[in-house]
Amino acid sequence: MISFKNVSYSYRNGSGVTNINFNLDPGEFTFLIGPTGSGKTTIMKLIYMDLYPDSGKIVILGTNVAKLKRRKIPFLRRRIGMIFQDYHLLNDRNLFENVAIPLHIIGIPRNEVEERVYRILEEVGLTNKEKQYPEELSGGEQQRACIARALIKDPEIILADEPTGNLDPIASFELVNLLEQINREGTAILMASHNYNLIKGRGHPIIEMRDGKLRNG
Amino acid sequence: MDKLAFLISEGVRNLWRHKLTAITAIFSVFITLFLIGSLFVITQNSHYLIEYLRTKYKIEVFFKAGVTNEQARKIMGVIKEIPGVRSTTLITKEDALRIFKDQFGEDIVAILGYNPLPASCVVNINRKQPDSVDIRPLISKIKSLDGVDQVNYQGRLIRRIENFYQKIVRGVSIAVIIILLLTIIIIANTIKLTIHAKQDLIKILKLLGATNLFIKIPFLLEAIFQGLIGAGLALVALVGVIHAGNTYLEKLFHMRIQYDPVVGAIMVGFAILIAFLTGYRTVTKYLA
Incomplete structure (x- = not known):
């Protein structure tokens, strides 16, 4: 599903990731852990093609990123759901509109959009909140909204970059439980986190990063 | 079709969502186009006036x-x-x-x-x-x-009238060029700022898998609507001022300010063109 072979990327300041190798299989829930600055977000950005590797080969959902034309990137991104630490919700739109955006991007008919948004909001526990704006929601609710937005387009994989970074321990715990529930329904998940306590004992594969390298790689 | 309807509705709703920036953009379009329109009317009427005076030579x-x-x-x-x-x-x-x-x-x-x-x-x-x-x-x-x-x-009188006309034509031409340049800069910068303020939106839409066209269309429509509303208001204000002016001029001097509707069409077309070109250029820059 996702494969990194000898992938390196360095920012202008010299930081980045070096010689990364790993594979993610369909339907797998994998944790990407490491301290802040270890390269987790860089890995995420390389997967959703916000960055291009300096060297090495990345294959995303069967597509070699190096051979993908730039104008085709949006179509590959539509198969990936993304969740961010700072939510990236649009503050000038209500919850319904935020969650519906991916469906409008794909071109889903209006009546179907409504049905799917209400269904997904129920699934993530945000029923009756559709008229509220992001600033009217708690951190946990905003992150659930973000999950709903990622999930609504039925992605093959969800990338969650420090999704619990701004949440209290209880909300964090509930969020990981929700992601596990989504994973059980068949969606692969790669979740980056620096919170070891949150992920330990869950029985999922772990990729550990340190100083831009895989610790066990 | 649903996608197109969504994009058009986004363009309209963005005006409401970003009221302050929309009002700023519309106001700057209004002011500059009102000035440009006024100068056009002044030029046109000084031309009509000189033509009338020449019949008296x-x-x-x-x-x-x-x-x-x-x-x-x-x-x-x-x-x-x-x-x-x-x-x-x-x-x-x-x-x-x-x-x-x-x-x-x-x-x-x-x-x-x-x-x-x-x-x-x-x-x-x-x-x-x-x-x-x-x-x-x-x-x-x-x-x-x-x-x-x-x-x-009437050699001396004719020379005076013609010299005065020349001064008006030259002065207005220079003013039109300056205001035209200012208009382009003001409209362009206002639209740039409104788009700059929405960089996050562009970034998020890109990450969600939106194509460049999907991102561009609502921005362009929003910019065009701003240009259209600003130009429309400028046009209404200009026609209003002309009508009010005519009421007094007719009473006092039996004269009327002439107004060519082509000026209105030029104003609206100009505003839309500048808004579209600037909007397109700016969004494309942020999408790169």
Whole structure:
């Protein structure tokens, strides 16, 4: 599903990731852990093609990123759901509109959009909140909204970059439980986190990063 | 079709969502286009005014005493062919006698026993001339014709009027160029700022898998709507000012400010074009 072979990327300041190798299989829930600055977000950005590797080969959902034309990137991104630490919700739109955006991007008919948004909001526990704006929601609710937005387009994989970074321990715990529930329904998940306590004992594969390298790689 | 409907509705709703930036953009379009429109109207009306005044320019050509009415008619035919001459009217010796009698109440033939008044003609110049009218070459040509004795014209007045017109045309042209450049800069920068403020939106839409076109269309529509509303308001204000002005001018001077609807069309078209081009360029920059 996702494969990194000898992938390196360095920012202008010299930081980045070096010689990364790993594979993610369909339907797998994998944790990407490491301290802040270890390269987790860089890995995420390389997967959703916000960055291009300096060297090495990345294959995303069967597509070699190096051979993908730039104008085709949006179509590959539509198969990936993304969740961010700072939510990236649009503050000038209500919850319904935020969650519906991916469906409008794909071109889903209006009546179907409504049905799917209400269904997904129920699934993530945000029923009756559709008229509220992001600033009217708690951190946990905003992150659930973000999950709903990622999930609504039925992605093959969800990338969650420090999704619990701004949440209290209880909300964090509930969020990981929700992601596990989504994973059980068949969606692969790669979740980056620096919170070891949150992920330990869950029985999922772990990729550990340190100083831009895989610790066990 | 659903996608297109969504994009159009986004363009409209963005105006409401970003009220403050939309109002700023609309206001700057309104102010600059109102100024441009006013200058167009001033230019147009000064042009109409000069055309009217030129109809009042009168050149009187007096023929020599021995020139008969028939000869005078022939000379007048030559005068009519001189470039810049619109029309000529012959005043025969008999007409001159009648005019004299009407004005002074004296029958000069009864006093002198013959008609001493020469034939003459009134020359009107072309009022539609792109530049100012220099009447001196025309006068020289008329004076050089055989049989012409004297040419009377309001030389100093005509020069003054034409010089004043030239000053207006030059001044307004410079002002139009400056305001036009300012308009482009102001509209362009306002739209740039409104888009700059929405960089996050562009970034998020990209990450969600939106194509460049999907991102661009609502921005462009929003920019066009802003241009359209600003230009529309400027147009309404301009027409309102002209109507109000006409109410007073008609009462006081029996004059009307003329207004060509083409000015309105140019204003709206200009605003849409600038908004579209700037919007397109700025969004494309942030999408790169």
